[in-house]
Amino acid sequence: MEDLEIVKKSKFYTELNALLREQLTKIKQNIDPVYEQILEEKQFDHPLPIICQFEYASWGGNKQWRLELDFDEYQWSNETVKPHFLNALVYLSISKESIGFKYQLCSSFNNILQPSEIEKIELKLLNDTDFVSKKIKEVERFLDDLPQYFIQEIEKINFDELEYMLHPKIQEKWKQGYLPGFDCIVMGEGDFVIGNVYSTYDPNTGETKQYWSPLCDTTLERIEKYDDDIWTEVSIFHGAFEYENQKIVFGDGAMGNEGYVASTTLTGELNWAIFFTFSNPIHKAEIIDKHLICYGDTGTVIDIDLNNITKIKITLQNT
Known part of the structure; x- marks a missing residue:
């Protein structure tokens, strides 16, 4: 718990959290009308919502910020035997004296966009001005490109192959x-x-x-x-x-x-x-x-x- 509090009070975490809460909502607003047009063109009967999740715990003290298509009501892929997913995530795990950090666009429909390795960052760097500035700029560049790449990945989905789960x-x-x-x-x-x-x-x-x-x-x-x-x-x-x-x-x-x-x-x-x-x-x-x-x-x-x-x-x- 002590390490979690140290991280949450750090310059890095504070700036990251503020940036993601502001930008992910705006990105979703930019994506939504294009996405709705794609669904209409594909004549897809069961629209998947795009949702934002902010600073939520995934496992224990780990934190995630996400923009994702919600595939909860669909069967897993018969090809990969894994859940369907298309999400942009910023992930932060907390351990003693360090954090694990990554940001990535992931897609089960694109083998190139499988989950990547986590970067290990020492806790002492989380209040280092130069380091924090560099990392926040990296995330900003990721967010700037995200609407374009998110839509490109949506266009690759074969909606006809999604199997809707009946109750x-x-x-x-x-x-x-x-x-x-x-x-x-x-x-x-x-x-x-x-x-x-x-x-x-x-x-x-x-x-x-x-x-x-x-x-x-x-x-x-x-x-x-x-x-x-x-x-x-x-x-x-x-x-x-x-x-x-x-x-x-x-x-x-x-x-x-x-x-x-x-x-x-x-x-x-x-x-x-x-x-x-x-x-x-x-x-x-x-x-x-x-x-x-x-x-x-x-x-x-x-x-x-x-x-x-x-x-x-x-x-x-x-x-």
């Missing part, structure tokens, strides 16, 4: 004929979008309008922490069809007022499903101009934008 319980429940029985979008990998559902009634015209909008994001584990009885039985109606390498299915829930629509892989795994507590059974669906139009059997028509399935519009409801 085992959600997939098991789906194959057994169950979905969460409340207004939500459930993703096959375990994420949820909770729906905000309400209706308005105009007494002058007698017209009722129904609305659906995204309320918040959560996960299956967070929902089941408070209620593990969220599942309702669903039936698949006749009329399922294939569209762009997926299958669209629809039907009803256990109660008469419920309906759902879902996208599955051609082999039956769930990509996503949207459950409605107000639609009555969905008895028909079709795609018009990249919009999935679902028809409830009492006249409800639900328009889902397939470019962003959280954009849901109830275009007609008979009263």
Whole structure:
């Protein structure tokens, strides 16, 4: 602990920490729009977030600052049998009378950019003005070049070869004929979008309008922490069809007022499903101009934008 405190109070650590906290955020802001364009061009369905991590402990007293693509929801590479990674890191480990230090862009998609050796620096140098100035300038040059090289490495990734990890319980429940029985979008990998559902009634015209909008994001584990009885039985109606390498299915829930629509892989795994507590059974669906139009059997028509399935519009409801 004494060595850790010596390092954290040193000129080197103080200047390094301030530089990285300022610059990594700016670098991410520069990379994000270019990265989003790359994903759009590659038509990648499951965007990976670019995240910043500042001065966090990786093991014990070791510290890391990172800008990285988050591959947590993807299977490991079958080729290397290791996790996918693309990250720019500044690493500092603390030992008696010295630190280990390195900065590097690392990529599992580029054999040249594998993790490098750690430089050993004596503690007494961490307050040496000339030494600290030299090291900080090295890191600054690394950061100046980082946006260009980070984007170059992103462009080398074959996104089609990434294997998305599906949530085992959600997939098991789906194959057994169950979905969460409340207004939500459930993703096959375990994420949820909770729906905000309400209706308005105009007494002058007698017209009722129904609305659906995204309320918040959560996960299956967070929902089941408070209620593990969220599942309702669903039936698949006749009329399922294939569209762009997926299958669209629809039907009803256990109660008469419920309906759902879902996208599955051609082999039956769930990509996503949207459950409605107000639609009555969905008895028909079709795609018009990249919009999935679902028809409830009492006249409800639900328009889902397939470019962003959280954009849901109830275009007609008979009263």
